[in-house]
Amino acid sequence: MRSVLLWASENEWCAKRMPRYKFxxxxxxxxxxxxxxxxxxxxxxxxxxxRRIPALVSLLGENVKNVEEARAVAxxxxxxxxxxxxxxxxxxxxxxxxxxxxxxxxxxARRNVAMVVEAASAGGNWVWLDMEYSRYVDSTxxxxxxxxxxxxxxxxxxxxxxxxxxxxxxxxxxxxxAIRLVKGAYAESPDVAMARKEDVDDAFYALAQRMLAPDAxxxxxRARFATHDGKLIRRIDEWEAxxxxxxxxxxxxxxxxxxxxxxxxLAKEGKGIRVLVSYGRDWFPWxxxxxxxxxxxxxxVLRHLVPV
Ligand SMILES: Cc1cc2nc3c(=O)[nH]c(=O)nc-3n(C[C@H](O)[C@H](O)[C@H](O)COP(=O)(O)OP(=O)(O)OC[C@H]3O[C@@H](n4cnc5c(N)ncnc54)[C@H](O)[C@@H]3O)c2cc1C
Numbered sequence: 001m002r003s004v005l006l007w008a009s010e011n012e013w014c015a016k017r018m019p020r021y022k023f024x025x026x027x028x029x030x031x032x033x034x035x036x037x038x039x040x041x042x043x044x045x046x047x048x049x050x051r052r053i054p055a056l057v058s059l060l061g062e063n064v065k066n067v068e069e070a071r072a073v074a075x076x077x078x079x080x081x082x083x084x085x086x087x088x089x090x091x092x093x094x095x096x097x098x099x100x101x102x103x104x105x106x107x108x109a110r111r112n113v114a115m116v117v118e119a120a121s122a123g124g125n126w127v128w129l130d131m132e133y134s135r136y137v138d139s140t141x142x143x144x145x146x147x148x149x150x151x152x153x154x155x156x157x158x159x160x161x162x163x164x165x166x167x168x169x170x171x172x173x174x175x176x177x178a179i180r181l182v183k184g185a186y187a188e189s190p191d192v193a194m195a196r197k198e199d200v201d202d203a204f205y206a207l208a209q210r211m212l213a214p215d216a217x218x219x220x221x222r223a224r225f226a227t228h229d230g231k232l233i234r235r236i237d238e239w240e241a242x243x244x245x246x247x248x249x250x251x252x253x254x255x256x257x258x259x260x261x262x263x264x265x266l267a268k269e270g271k272g273i274r275v276l277v278s279y280g281r282d283w284f285p286w287x288x289x290x291x292x293x294x295x296x297x298x299x300x301v302l303r304h305l306v307p308v
Contacts (some may be wrong), residue, residue: 002292006187010290018284028287031257032060032278037080040279043256044091053267053275054090056253060280062132063098070101074112078119085123092126094276097140106139110146117151124153128180131157134192141168148177155222159184160204161193167209176220180253181207183191183227185289201232208236214243223250224274228259237271247271255290 008014019022033043037059046057059077064070077093077100084091102110117127129144131137144156154226155178162184167250172179183200184193194200204227210216211223218298225236233252240247251272266273278286291297 001299003187005288005292005298006107007242009285009292010187014288015282015284019281028283031255031287031290032283033256035279035281035283037076037083037114037279040277041083041087041089041091043277044089045087045181047275047277048090051264051267053263053273054092056092056094056128056274056276057084058094058096058130058276058278059099060278060286061282062096062285063103064101065149067101067104070104070108070112073099074115077116079090081116081119081125084125091277092128092129092274093107093120094128096130096132097136097143098132102136102143106142106146109117109139109143113143113147114150115255117154121151121153126155126178128155128178129157131159131182131184134162134188137164137168139161140280144177148175154178154218155180155224157182158207159193160207161188161200163192163194165203165207166210169210171222172300173210173216174219178222178224179211180226183229185293197199201229204232205239208250209239212240212246212249214244217244217246217249224253225250226253226276228254228262230259230262231263234264258290287298 033039033265040057044057047053047055055061057080059073059080061073064073071163073124081093091281095114095116100109100116102109112128113129120127125224129140140156144154147154157180157213158169160183169179181204183204194203208223208225211221227233247270251274252266253274253276256275263275
């Protein structure tokens, strides 16, 4: 089931057709409050008011077809940064480099993302680069380094499932980077990524420890652990309790609509937790990856065949 869903996430026919089915539209609501920026910002405001949980926002889409589309996405994000500031929301921006033109060269992507970073910086806000397929890792790291040289409020995602990530992290540590660690969501070959969940979990834990190590913290590393895995969260918390007890050194991040009890628990305990709210019309590839993470979610989709 997982590989079928990951295949569907890369299939253009599915991306065009599936969102037209009402039952798929109804099912995606669980993970996405709506397609418009205002739907996302309203959800951000509600999370903040009801649960005191800050957010990240992301416009769904990837691998745009031409530079005009990439530039339009950059303008959209720049406008979103202004709306976030105008509404006084704590909502950082998370974007996919291929949505801003990485397929059309690093200079094109750099110009477009720099426009977003400049707009976000005007409101004191952060911009995070998502990490996509492994073939984009080198260019995304280059993009991060070049943007970071201009602005301190830029972060990058690293994927624990890649064999190369420990070395990538090591190369970044001394620069005091902002890093979001995730397990990794894409279909990758065993040459580049670990296949067993236990191996990915152990790699995540080891990388998290490295990010919280005294020399990394002294260098100013801003650690973000994006996972819904309660067992892993307990492991990291226990390690931190035994070692640093520096709870402000890191933050957990989760997706809107997933593990909401855990989100509430962390917020109540005063631990850092931030929730990513996605929006936009091009949601199918992203949604298929969410289903692949937990194929039991397919029952949820099928239940929506019958309107309730
Ligand atoms: C804020 C954020 C940003 C991300 N950015 C990126 C990125 O840039 N690049 C990238 O490759 N990946 C990204 N991811 C996705 C990530 O790589 C994982 O695929 C995803 O978080 C699921 O892994 P997990 O750590 O929650 O652990 P898992 O072992 O997959 O899940 C642990 C438990 O969490 C719950 N759970 C997890 N996923 C779901 C789901 N979809 N539906 C319902 N329950 C679920 C289940 O209870 C499951 O047992 C991001 C995730 C988050 C939260």
